[in-house]
Amino acid sequence: MTQIRKIIHVDMDAFYAAIEQRDDPSLQGKAVIVGGDPNSRGVVATCSYEAREFGVHSAMSASKARKRCPHGIFVKPRFDVYKSVSNLIRDVFHEHSDLVEPLSLDEAFLDVTENKRGIPTATAVAKTIKNEIRRKTGLTASAGVSFNKFLAKVASDMDKPDGLTVVPPWKAGEFVDSLPVEKFFGVGQVTARKMRMFGIRTGADLKRLDRLQLIELFGKTGNYFYEISQGIDRRPVRPERVRKSIGKEITLDRDVDDFGEIHAVLVDLSEQLEDALIRHDAKGRTLTLKVKYFDFQQITRSVTLPALVERRAEILHHALVLLKKTDATRKKIRLLGVTLSNLDLPSDADYYQPEFDF
Numbered sequence: 251m252t253q254i255r256k257i258i259h260v261d262m263d264a265f266y267a268a269i270e271q272r273d274d275p276s277l278q279g280k281a282v283i284v285g286g287d288p289n290s291r292g293v294v295a296t297c298s299y300e301a302r303e304f305g306v307h308s309a310m311s312a313s314k315a316r317k318r319c320p321h322g323i324f325v326k327p328r329f330d331v332y333k334s335v336s337n338l339i340r341d342v343f344h345e346h347s348d349l350v351e352p353l354s355l356d357e358a359f360l361d362v363t364e365n366k367r368g369i370p371t372a373t374a375v376a377k378t379i380k381n382e383i384r385r386k387t388g389l390t391a392s393a394g395v396s397f398n399k400f401l402a403k404v405a406s407d408m409d410k411p412d413g414l415t416v417v418p419p420w421k422a423g424e425f426v427d428s429l430p431v432e433k434f435f436g437v438g439q440v441t442a443r444k445m446r447m448f449g450i451r452t453g454a455d456l457k458r459l460d461r462l463q464l465i466e467l468f469g470k471t472g473n474y475f476y477e478i479s480q481g482i483d484r485r486p487v488r489p490e491r492v493r494k495s496i497g498k499e500i501t502l503d504r505d506v507d508d509f510g511e512i513h514a515v516l517v518d519l520s521e522q523l524e525d526a527l528i529r530h531d532a533k534g535r536t537l538t539l540k541v542k543y544f545d546f547q548q549i550t551r552s553v554t555l556p557a558l559v560e561r562r563a564e565i566l567h568h569a570l571v572l573l574k575k576t577d578a579t580r581k582k583i584r585l586l587g588v589t590l591s592n593l594d595l596p597s598d599a600d601y602y603q604p605e606f607d608f
């Protein structure tokens with residue numbers, strides 16, 4: 251069975267404004283508006299939560315922001331500082347997973363189905379990340395934890411600032427049902443108006459329509475709305491660095507030369523590799539078997555196949571063929587590894603593309 255993924259979305263609170271307040275104590279507790287000289291035609295990049303109470307928000311014209319919040323303190327952005335803080339939080343993410351997909355300077359998805367420190371739950375990973383961010387930057391972040399990107403992203407926004415919202419599989423239905431459609435990030439004003447016309451206000455309303463009805467109403471995005479309303483989002487977390495290979499290896503408890511035992515290890519490895527391929531949504535053409543003998547001598551045997559490989563049975567089959575080209579069963583083995591390279595990774599275009607930024 252495919253493993254359920256554990257996804258975290260982390261988003262810093264009032265990012266630019268929080269940094270300005272951190273670095274200038276006289277701004278703490280005040281309505282701080284970053285970007286946009288109110289005397290010219292600039293726009294607001296972001297503002298502190300104190301300013302949000304007056305209706306100021308990102309992308310608003312600076313002059314409007316000043317009208318809404320006359321006591322607001324306008325601050326010029328310092329992008330180099332934001333960038334260096336962004337690097338610090340990315341370092342924190344990478345301490346927990348290699349599967350980190352930054353969306354902007356202040357937010358990222360992490361796939362922590364396997365996390366580097368072996369922390370038992372995704373919720374505990376998220377708490378640790380929030381603490382480490384606070385310790386290293388003096389800033390707060392909000393996190394959402396769930397089993398797909400959509401739910402994690404919406405969850406991170408539920409309890410800002412300094413929030414942590416977890417949507418486990420058994421709560422997803424209820425969570426999506428109660429969600430106003432505006433929270434289905436990407437439902438812009440035009441779509442929202444159209445939805446209202448059809449009486450669609452929440453996830454539950456959306457769920458009453460089937461896939462075809464939604465496609466008829468919203469085109470390609472209808473498909474996305476359908477899946478989201480069912481709590482389904484298959485998009486993998488896609489790290490920036492393009493992966494060249496995906497592999498798994500096991501060091502044995504003791505050196506073995508028994509075929510039955512070696513076979514059992516390869517079964518295990520094939521399964522682990524299949525899980526990893528599913529997580530990365532990857533297939534590959536070249537399979538490599540790595541064998542380390544008891545004397546630490548290490549060899550690899552590879553085969554490049556005419557078709558893409560993705561399933562555990564195929565992986566196991568080819569690994570066993572490669573095993574015959576080694577001295578396994580004649581010489582004791584201490585480590586076995588299976589790696590797939592020559593990968594076929596999906597491009598963004600392979601996912602139905604909602605009409606908005608994700």
Ligand code: DCP
Nearest residue numbers: 261262263264265266267295296308309356410
């Ligand atoms: N930003 C910008 N222009 C926008 C939106 C955002 O320059 N239209 C910048 C300023 C933000 C940063 O990107 O600080 C992160 O954007 P967010 O949407 O995450 O907003 P904040 O982090 O400021 O606030 P929140 O606590 O709502 O996440």
Ligand code: MG
Nearest residue numbers: 261262263356
């Ligand atoms: Mg933010």
